[in-house]
Amino acid sequence: MLCAYLDEEGKLKLGDRDIPEVREDEILIKVLACGICGTDIHVFKGINKGKPNIIRGHEFVGEILEAGEKVKDLKIGDTVIIDPNIPCMSCYQCRNGRIHLCKNLTAIGVDMDGGFAEYCVVPLKQVYKLPSNIEPVVGALAEPLACAIHGIDRVGIKEGEDVLIIGGGALGLILTQLSVNAGAGKVFVSEPYKEKRDLALGFGASRVIDPGSEDLIDVIREETNRRGVDVAIEAVGSGKTILQAINAASDGGRILFFGVAPEDMLIEISPFEVYRRELTLLGSFVNPFTMDRAVSLISSRRVNLYPLISEIVPLKDMEKGIDIASSGRAIRVLVKP
Ligand SMILES: [Zn+2]
Ligand SMILES: [Zn+2]
Known part of the structure; x- marks a missing residue:
């Protein structure tokens, strides 16, 4: 599958990798769109460091292609959005309801492979279903919301x-x-x-x-x-x-x-x-316990995210997407594998 990852020097590279295997509590999704976040731009421009060999992209929406045995409430073909932030649930902050301040916080697209790829495997607990009447690309703005x-x-x-x-x-x-x-x-x-x-x-x-x-x-x-x-x-x-x-x-x-x-x-x-x-x-840091409310606001159309999408570029033109995203004029640029 085509993907965009950071090489050893922190440079963005397009590559070809195997489609990842799905474990019992994971789902395989076909990525429909992934937003280029300001934090990604900082890494691509070398302002902040990113982990090498990781496929970046944490603001994404996809369609379920395969689900592990433990997946019950979702089915093949569902459109889903991802909460990229994964708390440990055992540190002091997690046990006291501040999962976003987790001392062992990891994130999809930062510490493990993310959405700038044709396919991505994500843990079931990080997945939220988007209603079928919503244009899927809007889901790429659910995490910022x-x-x-x-x-x-x-x-x-x-x-x-x-x-x-x-x-x-x-x-x-x-x-x-x-x-x-x-x-x-x-x-x-x-x-x-x-x-x-x-x-x-x-x-x-x-x-x-x-x-x-x-x-x-x-x-x-x-x-x-x-x-x-x-x-x-x-x-x-x-x-x-x-x-x-x-x-x-x-x-x-x-x-x-x-x-x-x-x-x-x-x-x-x-x-x-x-x-x-x-x-x-x-x-204010990231999105503790707010993903379901984001889905609710999107579903009820109480927020309008569509006009915030300035441009959708194909994954192979990732470099161009980054240039547009960092121009200042663009609002959100999405990448479509
Ligand atoms: Zn972001
Ligand atoms: Zn924790």
């Missing part, structure tokens, strides 16, 4: 609260929809690309901001009677936008660090300001 649901859980938006989302990428635009669904009052989205700002407006944002031509903090002050937003969500991962999120929040506000910043990045914040303005700074 599940991560965004966890972010909204963390920051706890209440009816009528004003929310700012900085960054209109796939996650920013999903967070926009979830904030509207959660009953936010005004929803502001700051994003440099017009196409993405227009999508945000279509998803229910009350006001979009072009950070290239407007001062984000001035706009937020003006639109909130100089108060600031109750909730500021940073979905970029840059130092500048994290500071913007802190400055845009009202006194007593909550700031969610959602974007993935470089591991060695530091920012300067005033502890006095956090104390005196009683700010709450929150992190």
